[in-house]
Every structure is written in C-alpha cells, then in structure tokens.
Amino acid sequence: MKEMIIYFSRSGENYVNGSIRNLSVGNTEVAAGMIHELTGAPMFRLEPEVPYAPDYNTCIEEAKSDQRRDARPELKKYPDTLDGVEKIYLGYPNYWGTMPMAVFTFLEKYDFSGKMIKPFCTHEGSGMGSSERDIRKLCPKARVEKGLPIHGADVNGAENLIKRWL
C-alpha cells in the first residue's frame, strides 16, 4: 500500500512540562521520524510561507490570531500529487485544541476520496482535542482512523506506543 507521512512541526521555543525549552527538532517531527523508520513511508513537512515566531509567547499569539480569523496560511510547497497514495499519516501539534491552521490549508487542497488518514498529534495535555472531528469535516470522503495522541515532552520514548498504533 502506498503511504506518506505529512506533518507540521515547529522547532524553537516550546513549553515542556511547565518550562520553556528551545527544541532544535519539533516534537511532531520526532514522532514523524519514528513512523518513517518503522514504515519506510516518505515524509513531507507542511511549512507556512510565513513561519510562526521561534519565541514561544509570540508564536502563541500568532497561532491564536490565525485560529480566531479561521485563516488559511499559504504553504511554502505542496505535495505534487497524492494520486495513488492510499494511507496518509497526518501529524501536527495540538494548537489551541485543534490543528495549526496551516494543516487546514493543506487538507482543503486535495480530494481525499478513498484514502485513509491516520492522525497523530503531540500535545501538552489536551490530547487530540477536536482535531479528528475537524479532519472529518474537511475531508468528508476520507476514512479517518482513530488518532494517536503523544505527550510532546515524552516523544523520545514513544516508539512502542507508535508501533502498537501502526
């Protein structure tokens, strides 16, 4: 089965177990890398044309504003095609209870008829939030499987969790 890992992740300052740390690789990217190791599926990173600030508090405000406006931030690049891809591992951090708005931009661009979406999300306590419902709304023709919430601070030890979910 043709598979692809498509994810959003932000390196820079982040909140980890109650304190601010500078992450050189974002948590969701770490999880995406583990899925890549286990499945061999190629990885594609969703990057907004205008990235969120590396400074945590600024990023929080930017992301909140995008969500309030129901924005669709433009992406730097898109996968050429999803033709023939049957299963998509869709990864993102929980931002304000759902996905970053750039993931909404991506999901609205393609026809997901007949494709399976397996969402995985890293978070600091809210789990998947409303993201699975939001994906179903944006991609009514996709089969959206039960998602995998991963505590961002524990992502380095998440391999077994991921293995079972796969």
Ligand SMILES: Cc1cc2nc3c(=O)[nH]c(=O)nc-3n(C[C@H](O)[C@H](O)[C@H](O)COP(=O)(O)O)c2cc1C
């Ligand atoms: C803008 C922003 C909003 C966030 N909102 C939430 C939230 O509502 N619930 C939660 O559990 N974690 C929230 N977090 C924490 C992230 O989901 C968590 O740190 C995640 O692992 C970051 O993934 P990344 O390093 O791949 O970007 C938020 C983080 C940011 C930067």
